[in-house]
Amino acid sequence: MNVEKLRAINDKNILVFGDYMVDKYILGDVSRISPEAPVPVIQMREEQCKIGGAGNVINNIISLGANVKALGCVGEDEAGNFIIDNFNKNDIDILHFRKMSNIKTICKTRIVSKKQQFLRIDEENIKELPYEYYDYLNQNIEDIFSEINLLIISDYAKGAVVEKTSQLLIRKAKEKNIPIIVDPKGNDYSKYFGATIVTPNVKELSDVVKKELSTEESIIIESGKLCENFGFDYVMLTRSEKGISSINKDYEKKDFPAVAKEIIDVSGAGDTVVATMALTMTLGFSIEEMCRIANIAASIVVSKFGTSTVNLNELVSNISITREFKLLTSETADYIIEYLRENGKKIVFTNGCFDLLHAGHLSSFKKAKEFGDVLIVAVNSDLSIKRIKGELRPIIKEKDRIEMLCALECIDYVILMEDDNPIELLKKLKPDVSVKGKDWENKNVVEKPVIEEYGGKIEFIDLESGISTTTIIERILRAYNE
Secondary structure, eight states, X not given: OOGGXXXXXXXXXXXEEEOEEEEEEEEEEEEEEOSSSSSXXXXXXXXXXXXXXXXXXXXXXXXXXXXXXXXXXXXXXHHHHHHHHHXXXXXXXXXXXXXXXXXXXXXXXXXXXXXXXXXXXXXXXXXXXXXXXXXXXXXXXXXXXXXXXXXXXXXXSSSSOOHHHHHHHHXXXXXXXXXXXXXXXXXXXXXXXXXXXXXXXXXXXXXXXXXXXXXXXXXXXXXXXXXXXXXXXXXXXXXXXXXXXXXXXTOOEEEEOOOOOOOSOOTTHHHHHHHHHHHHHHTTOOHHHHHHHHHHHHHHHTTSSSSOOOXXXXXXXXXXXXXXXXXXXXXXXXXXXXXXXXXXXOEEEEEEOOOSOOHHHHHHHHHHHTTSSEXXXXXXXXXHHHHHHOTTOOSSOHHHHHHHHHTXXXXXXXXXXXXXXXXXXXXXXXXXXXXXXXXXXXXXXXXXXXXXXXXXXXXXXXXXXXOOHHHHHHHHHHHHHO
């Protein structure tokens, strides 16, 4: 997976249409039961408001760094004003977004204490958007789709997404070869006809096919039928702790397990999946990569309270935590270092050739990690080792050395070092601590001025005696020459 593709995210423009609402949270503390009825009394501490529905999809997109053009309607009321103000603050293109007097903006109020919901109050009047808005969209359809990379339809079954409107948008997107992702609701999938991807959960899929889907075979069959009947390329089935299952029109299924994290609140996780899939699709990631990255993004938001989002630094950092993606490039290092700094992490750095990985190396890594929260290991490239140690080295090629280092739990990130010393990497990464063996303690450490200039520190550690790559090579030669 080429994570560097994410750098182009700022150039992408996503068109979002759907149901918009406000998620209100009344937060407080419970200390007693009411004398009037057997219910808890919540002493209110604060009130929070967030945009929900299609608005949360938009929040996820802008949090990741892309641009959004919003389509839809809200009422001329307090909740509608909140949504419009929020969009303006975040530079959302609302040229084709409308406030209308004959609409009431949906508001969901949750009463919460210590992350436990006690009650939800819904204020809504479910009805189709006024015909004049559809007429407006139809008349301005060319301008609406100008410079758009992908269309998202976020259906919360509150009246915005009806067949005539969604088909108007889908037909224009297909005419322009623009992919369409739909987060569906309800039993009528004809309004999504021609979409590239639909993202129901298992219950929603069961509802639309009007039968319980208790086996993997039934899931494959019914998802494949949906693709055939409604012209979808993929059904991306969101499956909570099971992650995402991708089923295409050829009835082929692939599973992508969820990333394990503590679940605090699942609110809005589906919106995060849709937003992440949309952006990775526009960036040229494969379907498999899209699903894996979407799972990682979802794991981040469910570990937060309330309707939440994920930003690009968080996403890249969490992608890189997995063994496969521990290897940093110069570009991805920028995101990850910024993310670590934002979260107050103490960064430790060490470097070396690490040819013939051995117990001495493991001991050094563990000791280095004790100086901070995150350990970054720079490994010399094959060419730099040849310059330092001669043409017969390294014994193990850089690709294999990197893979072994990435497999070690005590190492958080690995970065390839093309130079003979780490000066340029230290200038870029600026770790809090750089760790070297005590055999360097009284020698000229060429990187010392650089580390001191940005305020870092060098720590020297004891090395395991009698263990080195050279001594191991000598033992091997003796063993085979005897």
